[in-house]
Amino acid sequence: MKILSYRNSINNNRRWALFAAYGCLILFVIFFLFPPYYMLITSLKTNKEIAELSSNPWLIKQGLTFEHYKYLFTETPFLTFFKNTIIVTISVVIITMVISVLAAYSLSRLRFWGSGVLATGIFLTYLVPDTLLFIPLFKIVGWLGLLNSYWVLVLVYPTLSVPFCTWLMIGYFSSIPKEIDEAALIDGANHMQMLLKVFIPVAMPGLIAATIFAFTVSWAGFLYPLAFIYSESEMVLTVGTVTTLIKGDVFHWGGLMAGALLAAAPPVIVYAFLMDYYIAGLTSGATKG
Amino acid sequence: MKINNLFIWLKQKPRIAFFMCLPLILMVACLIIYPFFYSIFLATLNKAETKFVGFANFLFLFKRETFWLVVQQSIFFALVAVFFKALIGFIAAHSINAIPSKGQRKWRGMLLIPWVIPPALSTLGWWWLFEPTYSALNWLLEKLSIDAIPWLSETFWARFSIILVNIWVGAPFFLIMYLAALKSIPEDLYEAASIDGANYWQKLFFITLPMMKNIISITILFSIIVTFANFDIVRVLTRGGPIDTTHLFATYAFRVGIESGDIPLGAAVSLFMFPVLAVLSFIILRNVRKRTNEV
Numbered sequence: 001m002k003i004l005s006y007r008n009s010i011n012n013n014r015r016w017a018l019f020a021a022y023g024c025l026i027l028f029v030i031f032f033l034f035p036p037y038y039m040l041i042t043s044l045k046t047n048k049e050i051a052e053l054s055s056n057p058w059l060i061k062q063g064l065t066f067e068h069y070k071y072l073f074t075e076t077p078f079l080t081f082f083k084n085t086i087i088v089t090i091s092v093v094i095i096t097m098v099i100s101v102l103a104a105y106s107l108s109r110l111r112f113w114g115s116g117v118l119a120t121g122i123f124l125t126y127l128v129p130d131t132l133l134f135i136p137l138f139k140i141v142g143w144l145g146l147l148n149s150y151w152v153l154v155l156v157y158p159t160l161s162v163p164f165c166t167w168l169m170i171g172y173f174s175s176i177p178k179e180i181d182e183a184a185l186i187d188g189a190n191h192m193q194m195l196l197k198v199f200i201p202v203a204m205p206g207l208i209a210a211t212i213f214a215f216t217v218s219w220a221g222f223l224y225p226l227a228f229i230y231s232e233s234e235m236v237l238t239v240g241t242v243t244t245l246i247k248g249d250v251f252h253w254g255g256l257m258a259g260a261l262l263a264a265a266p267p268v269i270v271y272a273f274l275m276d277y278y279i280a281g282l283t284s285g286a287t288k289g
Numbered sequence: 290m291k292i293n294n295l296f297i298w299l300k301q302k303p304r305i306a307f308f309m310c311l312p313l314i315l316m317v318a319c320l321i322i323y324p325f326f327y328s329i330f331l332a333t334l335n336k337a338e339t340k341f342v343g344f345a346n347f348l349f350l351f352k353r354e355t356f357w358l359v360v361q362q363s364i365f366f367a368l369v370a371v372f373f374k375a376l377i378g379f380i381a382a383h384s385i386n387a388i389p390s391k392g393q394r395k396w397r398g399m400l401l402i403p404w405v406i407p408p409a410l411s412t413l414g415w416w417w418l419f420e421p422t423y424s425a426l427n428w429l430l431e432k433l434s435i436d437a438i439p440w441l442s443e444t445f446w447a448r449f450s451i452i453l454v455n456i457w458v459g460a461p462f463f464l465i466m467y468l469a470a471l472k473s474i475p476e477d478l479y480e481a482a483s484i485d486g487a488n489y490w491q492k493l494f495f496i497t498l499p500m501m502k503n504i505i506s507i508t509i510l511f512s513i514i515v516t517f518a519n520f521d522i523v524r525v526l527t528r529g530g531p532i533d534t535t536h537l538f539a540t541y542a543f544r545v546g547i548e549s550g551d552i553p554l555g556a557a558v559s560l561f562m563f564p565v566l567a568v569l570s571f572i573i574l575r576n577v578r579k580r581t582n583e584v
Contacts, residue, residue: 017489021387025396028381032403032457038425039414050423057425103313110306118310120574125321127511127570129518131539132563133321135546135556136328140320159320162313191305220407222521223539227547238409242525253417260410271405275398283469 036261043068043258050253068254069262077232078259081240084150085219085263088236091154092218093211096161100210103162104169105195109181119170126163133159134227141228150236152228153221161217165210168281172206173199209281212274219267237263332557336550346557355533355541360561362448363537367517370455374516375509377456378463385464386471397468404461412525415454416441419526444534447527451535454522459515463508470504471497503576510573514566538562 041060042050049055049062072078106112107119137156138147146152176199184194200207225239232244241259245252271278335342350356381400385393403411418426419440427437440450478496487495498505520539523529529536529544536544538558546555 013489017387021384024380024384025388025400028377028384029396029399032400032461035411035414035418035457036402036406038418042417053423057423057428099312099316102309106306106309110303110309112303112306112310115306115310118314121317122313123574123577124570125317127514127566127573128321129514129539129562129566131518131520131542132559132566133324133328135542135552135559136324136331137320138547139331139552140324140327156320158316162316166313191309220409222407222409222524223543226524227543238407242409242413251420253420253423256413257417260413264406264410267407268402268405271401272398275401279465279469283466 039257039261043254043261045254047254068252068258071252071255072259072262076245076255076259077235077240078245078262080233081235081237081263084234085236088150088153088157089215089218092157092161093214095154096158096165096214097207097211099158100162100165100169101195101200101207103166104173105191105199107166108170108173122163122166125159126167128159130160130221130223134223137224138227146228148229148231148234150225150229150234153218153224153236156224156228157218157221160221161214164213168210168213168284169203169206171284172203172281176202205277206281208274208277212270212278213281215270216267328556328560331553332560334553336553338553342553346554349554350557350561355536356558358534359536359538359541359558362535363517366448366452366455366519366537367513370452370459370516371509371512373452373456374459374463374512375505377460378508379467379505381460381464382467382471385468397464400464401461403457404459404465408458408521409525411458412454412522415450415457416526419450441527442531444531447531447535451523451526454526455516455519458522459512462512466504466508467501470501474500503579507573507576510569510576514569514573517565518562 038058041058044064044066045060046062046065046067049060055061103122107115107122141147141152141155144155146155180198180202181194184198189197220238221236222238222242225236226243229235229239232240235244241256241263245256245259331338332346333341333343335345385396385400388396418424421439421442424437424440426440430437439446441447474497478500479492482492482496517537518539519537520543523535523537523540524543527535529540533541538561542555542558545558546552
């Protein structure tokens with residue numbers, strides 16, 4: 001009898017805990033998702049309905065329209081921004097992965113004078129924010145003649161992406177058992193073969209996580225393009241959407257929201273498919289190493 | 290023959306190792322270390338960058354009321370925003386961990402969306418929510434018969450809005466880190482505590498929090514750096530206004546250095562972030578090392 005009531009009280013506690021957990025989650029989902037929801041709603045409303053003060057702004061009552069999306073593609077340089085962003089991002093991802101995989105292989109397996117200091121130094125550079133160095137970089141890219149060209153971003157974004165990616169890859173490479181290299185070595189493999197045929201395939205999850213990180217840094221960057229680029233033809237999505245779609249005093253709210261959503265779509269899609277790899281990579285740094 | 294090869298390979302090791310790190314070393318030297326020292330040099334020049342003026346730029350800033358406002362606002366903003374991000378992240382992680390594991394992935398995915406959207410773009414959505422005439426938030430308040438709030442035009446509310454948006458963007462990061470840490474706590478600790486008759490709060494304070502101490506401190510310190518150095522949200526929402534009361538170091542440096550064209554003064558403003566960043570980085574490094582030694 002006593003045991004039974006004890007079990008009952010545990011079940012009751014469990015039920016309450018579950019109830020509270022779902023309650024919190026629902027509140028958080030509302031808080032986290034209402035801004036994107038409102039952006040979507042606005043982008044699908046007619047201009048007339050957006051301007052109406054009396055109607056409920058959270059609903060569409062006068063019919064869906066895709067006019068804002070059409071406006072983006074036909075009357076603004078939105079597609080140019082998209083193209084520029086894709087070029088910049090692909091270049092940054094390739095450069096980042098080459099630099100960080102080479103360095104991580106070297107730092108996790110080979111030792112040379114100063115390699116320990118270098119590994120610590122990389123971690124510290126990861127903590128340097130873009131807002132600390134944008135002013136001297138403004139002068140430096142000016143000397144290089146890269147001001148107002150999107151290639152400047154290909155030069156400076158790796159400083160934000162490489163440190164973390166290297167750190168991450170060092171962790172993944174270090175977890176590969178040493179016996180594997182020895183076996184490959186006895187079979188006569190050189191460093192490049194070992195890296196390409198053994199390390200990269202084995203550390204693929206880490207490689208995917210690092211790629212997503214570099215992609216995110218490059219796609220979402222805002223300060224550097226805002227400081228270094230001012231022609232519409234050279235702009236990337238973040239700055240292009242925030243600055244050039246806002247013209248004069250009449251805001252084209254529908255178009256603005258449509259632009260922001262389309263610009264945010266690629267990272268959202270990438271995360272939807274590869275979230276688990278990315279989270280595993282991100283948290284392994286903190287929980288394991 | 291094979292042993293001979295191995296011998297040569299070992300001898301070549303340091304040189305190859307160094308060459309593989311060379312791209313990284315060059316990048317760090319040319320685009321991080323050099324710009325840092327160059328920015329110290331820049332900060333000692335006059336506006337036209339023709340004359341050495343020593344500490345004149347720093348002294349000038351010390352005498353400006355706006356600068357002290359920026360210092361205050363940056364510190365206040367970082368501490369308040371990080372506190373709430375950590376709190377919300379912790380509650381959310383705990384809630385996800387408490388529900389059946391089948392549904393966890395779905396809830397986690399939904400709660401991560403603010404963190405996935407580039408902040409400059411999601412802030413644009415918030416800007417539209419705060420828009421004075423059409424504010425959809427004020428529409429809701431009006432339905433609850435609360436007066437409209439001047440979200441971005443009054444100092445108090447503008448600071449509030451910026452912190453709110455920053456919490457919205459940053460809380461999911463804490464959620465991920467804490468969820469990973471929660472999952473790494475062995476289940477038998479809780480079972481043993483239950484058998485000893487521990488209640489929910491006792492388990493939280495004597496098992497969960499001590500086990501997560503290190504992750505919590507690393508995540509908080511890291512987030513203070515990122516929040517303190519934030520640029521996107523303030524830039525899109527208020528551009529530092531009303532009358533420079535919401536500027537952070539980064540946005541103020543941008544205003545002074547890039548927009549007003551006084552590059553040396555702008556460099557001086559961003560350099561003020563350095564001592565704070567250096568101290569925080571040092572503590573993080575020590576924590577990470579401690580953590581690595583434990584494992």
